[in-house]
Amino acid sequence: MNTLRTVAWGGGGFAVLLGVWATIHYGGPPVRFLPTVALGLVAATLPFGIAYTKRAVISTRRRFADVDDGFSAETGSIFVSTTTVDDPLDCLETIVPAIRADDDYEEVTRESFQEGPGLMVLYGGFHNAFVRITEPGRVVVTGASERTHALADTVSKASGLSFERTRNNPFAGLKPVRGASRVFLGVIVLTLILGSAVAVGTAAYPSDTYNPAERTVLVGIDARGDLAPGVSRTDTRLSKAAFLVTIVDEGAQEVTWARNDSERVTAYGRQALRTSRDARALLTTVREGPLTPTQAARADSLDRRLVDARESVAVAMAARIESGSVNETAEMRRVMAELRADPGATSSGAG
Template identity: 45%
Template sequence: MNKLKYFCLGGACIVSLVTSWAMVHYGPQSAILFAGIFGLGSTALPSVLSRMKYYVTRIYSRYLSSGPRHGPGEGTIFVSTSPVEDAFEYLEAAYTAIDRDDTYESVTREEFSEGPGLSVIYAGFHNSFVRVSNTGMVVVTGASERSIDVVDTLRGIKDIRFEQTNRSPFVGYTPIRGAARVFLSVFVAIALMSSIVMIGGGAYPNDAYNPAERTVLMGIDAHGDLNPRVSATDTTLTRVAFLVSIVEEESTEIGWAQNKTTEIERHSQQALAVSQEARELLGSVASSDPTTAQREQIKSLRVQLTSAEAAVVTAVDEKTRSENVTSTTTIDETTRELAEE
C-alpha cells in the first residue's frame, strides 16, 4: 500500500472540508481560498513528481533508442499486436521454441515484478526478456540488437505479429519511494498544517493574534458548528475565555528581558485590542438572554479579564520604571484605556 498516496488523499479531503466550512462560516475570502488551494496543491505534489519522472524516463529512453550507439532494434521494445489467451501456456511454448534454437546460449524461466517470464541469454552475458502484460500482450525487451532474433523466433508461435515501440507496457506512474518519499511526506505534512494555519489567518486577520491563536479560535468556531450539543452562546464564551488567556499571556511577554520600547508598545496594543473584543463579545452574550449558568460564567470571565488587564498595566509600569525602556504616548494611552476597561 502506498501510504504517501493515501496520506495525501486524506490531507486533501481535510483541507477541502476546512476550506469549504470556513468560506461558509466567515464568508468568501480570497485569503481562505488561497490557503485551501495551497494545501490541495501540496497534496498533489507527489503525484505530479511521479508523472514527471515517468515522462522524463520515457523521453530519455526514446533518446537512447534513437542514438547512434544503438543498432537496429537495440535498446527498443517489441510488443505483440494482439493478446494471447493463456500467458502461461504461451510462455511454455516460447520456452520450448527458444530452447531448441541454437542461436541462443540458454533460456530460463524467471519471476518478474510483473509476473512470470523468460530470460534469454546469448554471447555469455547479453540477454533479452520475454514477458506477458496484464492485457495479454507479449513484450520483448533487451539492450541488444539480438532481441530481433528473439522476436523472429516468437513470430513462429501461434503466428503472432510484433511492432517496435519505445514505450513499455510495464512502465507507468510509479510511486515515490525511499528517502524521497520520507522527504515528501514531511513536506506535505508541513504544507497541510501551514494551509490550516493560513485559513485561520483569513478567518481572523486581526494583527493582535499570532498564527497559533488564530488557528485555535477557528477550531473553537468549528467545534461549535459541528457539535450539536454546543450552543452558539457557549461557543462565544469559550472564545472569550481563550481571549482572556491571550491578554494574560501578553502581560508575561511584556516582561521579557529583551523587550524594548517598540515591543512594549506592540504587546500592550495587542492586549488592548484583544481585551476590547472580549468585552464586546461578553456584552453581546449578556444581552442575548443567557441561562443562569451562562450568566455566572460571564461574571467570572469579566473578573478574569479585568485581572488580566490589570496585569498588563502592572507589567508595563514595572518595565518602564525598572529597565531602560522609554514610555511613549502610545504606551501611556494604551495602559490608560486598559485601566479604564
C-alpha cells in the first residue's frame, strides 16, 4: 500500500470518527458536524477516485478511437471473449489439446497467475503468449506479436467462444497517481484532513472568541477527557480552564503590539474578558462538585493565575493609553474596569 493511500485512508477515517465522536460528545443537531465527516470521506476516497477517473477516461478514449489506431503487434495484442465460461479449469483443459495439436506452437504449460489458473504458450523459440480467465469468467488471450491473433483463433475454435480485440487489458489494475500530481494530491489530502479538524472545532465552539487553533486545542482536551484512561471530567474542565487562562495572559502581549490602533486594543481586551469568563465558569462548575486535594489546589492556583492574567491585560491597555500610542476611548476604559473587577474570584484565588 503506497504512502499517499495510507495517509488518505488513515486521516480520512480519523476525521470520520472524529465527527461521530463530536456528535455524541457535544450533542445538538448532528448536521453541524457533517462537514467534518464529509471532508474525511473526500480525503479517504480522493486518490482512488482520481485514479479510477483517469482509467475510465483512458478506457473511454480508447473505446471510441479509430478501429485500427493503437493496435500494434509489437506493443501487444489483447483478445477478450464476448461471453463468459462457467468452469475455468474445464475450459482450459479443452484448449490445451488444440494448442498442442497446432505445429505453430512449441509448448503449452499450465500456470497459476494472480487472478487464477491459465496457460503459457511458447512459440518462435522464446516468444510467449498467455491464456487467462478473468474473475467474471471471460477468457483473455494476450501476447506481443502477430501470432497472438492466430492463438486467439485457435482458442476460439477449441472453446466455441467469440473474441474481440481490445486496447484495455482486463487484468490491468488502477495505476496510482505519480510524479508532481502525486505531490499536489498529497497536499490536497492533508489540507482536507486539517480542514476536518478545524471544522469540528468551529462546530463545537462556534463563538468568535477563539481562533481555529484554539478551538482545535479545546476539542483535543475534550477528546482526551473521553478517551484517556484515568482522566475525569473535573480534570478535563481544569485543563480547559488552564488553557483559557493562558489565552487571557497572552492577550496582554497582543495589546502591546505597536500596529494595533484603539479599536484593535479594545477588541483584544474584550476577547480576554470573554475568555476569562469562560475560564471562570469552568472553575465555578468544578468547585460545585467534589474535589480531591490535588484538584482543589489546582483550582486555587488557576483562580490566582486568572486574576493576574486579567490584571496584566488591563495594565497593558493602560500603558498604551499613557504612552499616547492610541486614542483613549470610553469603551477601552470600560473594558479595563471589567477586567479588574472579577466578582467570580474566590477569596483564596483573589488572595
